[in-house]
Each structure stands twice: as C-alpha cells, then as structure tokens.
Amino acid sequence: MEIDCDVLIIGGGLTGLITAKEVAKKGFTVKVLEEDMEIGIPEKCAGLVSMKALSQLGIIPKAKIVQNRIERAILHSPSGLSLDIDARKQRVVVLDRSEFDKELAYRAINVGADIILKTRFSQFNEFENFVKVKANGKDYTCRILVDAKGYPIKSKGLLNAAQFEVYSQSFQRDIVEIFFDQRLSPGFFTWIIPYDNHLAKVGVAGIGIDPFKSIELFLKNKKCVILKKIASPLFVYGPLNHFVSQRVVTVGDAAGQSKPTTAGGIYTGGMGGIFAGRALIEALNKNDINCLKMYEEAWFKMFGKEFKVMLLARRIFERLSNNQIDQIFKILSPSLINEICEKCDFDYHSSILIQALSVKEIVKILGVITIEEFKNLASLLGIYKAENN
Ligand SMILES: Cc1cc2nc3c(=O)[nH]c(=O)nc-3n(C[C@H](O)[C@H](O)[C@H](O)COP(=O)(O)OP(=O)(O)OC[C@H]3O[C@@H](n4cnc5c(N)ncnc54)[C@H](O)[C@@H]3O)c2cc1C
Numbered sequence: 001m002e003i004d005c006d007v008l009i010i011g012g013g014l015t016g017l018i019t020a021k022e023v024a025k026k027g028f029t030v031k032v033l034e035e036d037m038e039i040g041i042p043e044k045c046a047g048l049v050s051m052k053a054l055s056q057l058g059i060i061p062k063a064k065i066v067q068n069r070i071e072r073a074i075l076h077s078p079s080g081l082s083l084d085i086d087a088r089k090q091r092v093v094v095l096d097r098s099e100f101d102k103e104l105a106y107r108a109i110n111v112g113a114d115i116i117l118k119t120r121f122s123q124f125n126e127f128e129n130f131v132k133v134k135a136n137g138k139d140y141t142c143r144i145l146v147d148a149k150g151y152p153i154k155s156k157g158l159l160n161a162a163q164f165e166v167y168s169q170s171f172q173r174d175i176v177e178i179f180f181d182q183r184l185s186p187g188f189f190t191w192i193i194p195y196d197n198h199l200a201k202v203g204v205a206g207i208g209i210d211p212f213k214s215i216e217l218f219l220k221n222k223k224c225v226i227l228k229k230i231a232s233p234l235f236v237y238g239p240l241n242h243f244v245s246q247r248v249v250t251v252g253d254a255a256g257q258s259k260p261t262t263a264g265g266i267y268t269g270g271m272g273g274i275f276a277g278r279a280l281i282e283a284l285n286k287n288d289i290n291c292l293k294m295y296e297e298a299w300f301k302m303f304g305k306e307f308k309v310m311l312l313a314r315r316i317f318e319r320l321s322n323n324q325i326d327q328i329f330k331i332l333s334p335s336l337i338n339e340i341c342e343k344c345d346f347d348y349h350s351s352i353l354i355q356a357l358s359v360k361e362i363v364k365i366l367g368v369i370t371i372e373e374f375k376n377l378a379s380l381l382g383i384y385k386a387e388n389n
Pocket residue numbers: 010011012013014015016033034035036044045046047048049119120121122148149150151161162163203232233234251252253254258263264265266267269
C-alpha cells in the first residue's frame with residue numbers, strides 16, 4: 001500500500017520538531033501535524049534552560065531568541081526566610097520559547113520535513129506495516145507514528161499551572177526567584193523569571209489550585225501591571241514505563257519526560273526527541289521496528305536514576321508543611337548551601353537532592369519516611385557516594 005510519509009509526528013512543539021529534524025535530515029519523509037495556527041503560539045513555557053543543555057541538544061540559539069541571562073537564584077520560604085544562590089557557573093538563560101520553536105521548525109523544514117498547521121489529530125489504527133491516522137477528518141498513513149502532543153491529558157497527577165507576563169519596577173533583571181508556600185502552590189512553587197528590564201514571567205503551579213487566583217493573590221500587594229496570561233497543566237510524575245509500542249513512539253511531555261522537581265522539559269524532552277530520532281532512523285533503515293527500543297534504552301540510561309531521585313524528593317516534598325519548609329531553610333546556612341551547590345548541575349538535580357537528604361537535621365524534619373523511601377534513599381546515597389569517590 002502507498003504511504004504518505006515514513007514518519008508522522010503529532011505535535012509541532014519542541015520535541016516533535018527536534019524529532020522531525022533528526023529524521024528528515026537522513027532523507028526520510030516526515031510530516032508534522034500541529035493543531036494550532038502558528039508554531040510556538042500560544043507560548044506555554046518560561047524558557048529557562050542552561051547553555052550546556054542547549055549545546056547537548058545541538059542548538060546554539062540566535063541572539064534574538066535569548067531574552068536574558070541569569071546570575072542568581074533566591075529561594076523564599078513560606079515565612080519569608082531566603083537563600084541566595086550564585087548561578088553564574090550554571091550559565092542559565094531565558095529563551096523566547098515562541099521564537100525558539102519557530103527556529104526548530106525552520107531547522108526541520110530546511111532538511112525536508114513538512115509541517116501542516118491547524119490540523120488536529122483525533123485517532124490512529126495500527127496495522128502490520130503501517131499506521132493510519134485521522135486528523136481534521138482526513139486520513140494519513142505512515143510507517144511509524146510519533147506522539148509529541150504535550151502533557152498526557154488523561155493522566156492523573158497533572159498540576160494546574162499558569163504564567164503571567166508582568167511589568168514591575170521591583171523585578172531584578174538577573175535574579176530568578178522561587179517562593180515555596182504549600183497553601184498557595186501545594187506540591188510546587190511560584191516563580192519569577194525576568195526576561196527584560198522590569199519584565200518577568202510570573203508563574204505558579206500546584207495540586208488542585210485555581211492557578212489564576214493563586215498568581216493574583218501572589219501579586220496582590222505588588223505594584224505591577226499584568227501584560228499576558230496563559231494557563232497550561234504540568235505533568236511531574238513521569239516518565240511513562242515505556243515510550244515505544246509497536247509502530248508508535250511517544251516523546252517529550254507526552255512521555256512524562258519533564259522533571260518531577262521543576263517540570264522543566266526543554267532538556268530532558270529535547271534529548272528524548274534526539275534519541276527517538278536516532279532510533280527511528282535505525283528502524284527505517286533496517287526495516288525493523290525492534291530498533292525503536294534503542295530510544296527507550298538511551299533515555300533511561302541518561303535520565304532513569306535522575307528521575308527516580310526527583311520522584312522520591314517530590315513525594316516527600318508534597319507532604320511537608322510550611323513550618324517544616326521553614327525549618328529546613330533555617331538549617332541551610334550559606335556555607336552549607338555553598339557546599340551543596342558546589343557540585344550542583346542545573347540539569348541534574350539528583351546530586352543536590354541526595355546531598356540535602358543526607359543532612360541528618362533535614363531528615364529529622366522530614367518526619368515519617370516510609371520503609372520503601374528509606375531503602376530508596378539509602379541505595380541512592382550508596383550509588384552517589386560510589387560514583388563520587
Ligand atoms: C507554564 C510552563 C512553564 C514552563 N517553563 C519551563 C522552563 O522554564 N524550562 C523548561 O525546561 N521547561 C519548562 N516548561 C516545560 C516545557 O514547556 C515542556 O516540557 C516542553 O514544551 C515539552 O515539549 P513537547 O514538545 O513535549 O510539548 P509541547 O511543547 O507542549 O508541544 C506539543 C504540541 O502538540 C500540539 N498538539 C497537542 N494536541 C494535538 C493534537 N491532537 N493534534 C495536533 N497537535 C496537537 C500542541 O498544540 C503543541 O504545539 C514549562 C511548562 C509550562 C506549562
């Protein structure tokens with residue numbers, strides 16, 4: 001039977017476009033279906049990412065895409081205690097995500113991928129040698145289907161989130177601020193990410209919250225002007241156990257590849273796109289869908305342990321009261337913070353988390369830890385020590 005393309009990708013967001021470029025550059029036919037009318041719009045991201053991550057993704061963004069460079073991070077406890085972290089070594093930037101996605105689209109088109117806008121995928125049927133997809137009432141056939149359509153809508157455990165673009169004289173251009181408060185943002189935090197002079201992306205996420213109300217409450221007594229509002233859930237309980245099923249491959253947020261701690265997915269999802277692309281090429285070249293498993297193996301090798309630690313930390317964090325968070329802030333003296341952050345990596349949170357979770361005073365504050373969590377912690381600590389000796 002005649003097929004429309006080798007690979008059909010649902011979703012023209014970050015990971016769909018990275019996958020599209022990887023596969024198209026090897027001469028395979030690739031189509032990307034995007035339900036929105038414009039790539040990158042609406043923008044549903046703060047765009048915080050390290051230069052190291054971008055270079056691993058093989059992308060040096062154009063100057064106009066980098067809105068800002070971050071030098072410090074200030075963490076605030078519920079009662080107003082703060083921790084100041086020097087972030088210069090991490091080389092963290094704020095991207096204009098709309099422009100970034102357009103740049104990714106350009107790169108994919110440049111090597112032959114076809115992007116079809118305003119086309120909403122609705123269902124697929126898998127056959128022995130191909131997949132049939134329905135979108136906007138039309139049928140498409142492909143050899144392999146990629147699901148890159150963002151957060152898994154049906155999954156339990158989505159955090160409600162929203163982000164405003166805000167003008168305020170009080171924002172400091174090079175400082176990211178994070179506010180913990182289990183009433184305003186249960187299980188997560190509120191962020192201020194500056195992207196220009198006096199302009200910042202202010203966002204909040206939390207279990208069961210009305211995120212617009214939470215940000216409005218957060219901004220209530222601050223002199224500011226709201227310029228834009230968006231809402232989009234975050235999925236922080238990933239990854240899925242498997243990213244590949246026969247001729248269907250899942251990448252990015254759809255595969256739960258955003259970090260359980262911060263929900264950052266540019267790096268971990270972007271790498272998913274690269275690994276998926278490489279496996280797709282192998283599978284198409286050899287006409288063997290078993291090669292798709294390479295993608296899963298590569299991603300779990302790079303991030304499997306990392307995500308386990310982050311999920312453990314998330315489970316513990318969700319149980320903490322504001323009072324317990326305050327007590328932890330009191331223990332984290334500037335010298336202890338410096339010690340913990342000395343080896344820290346913006347893209348890999350496990351070393352910071354394991355070090356923090358191994359401070360006796362902090363463990364005492366955490367209160368009840370289940371036997372399973374204790375075993376996990378002990379084993380992760382053992383692995384960490386072995387790797388760092
Ligand atoms: C408020 C917020 C702030 C964030 N901030 C950061 C940050 O600072 N740093 C960071 O690393 N990560 C951040 N993230 C996470 C990051 O944005 C995601 O991890 C990343 O965009 C995932 O890329 P993706 O391609 O998997 O999904 P998306 O970028 O969501 O792309 C999915 C695409 O699929 C399309 N689509 C969906 N359904 C269909 C359909 N049925 N048919 C056709 N097309 C469809 C959508 O329109 C969309 O274009 C943030 C997320 C949110 C919500």
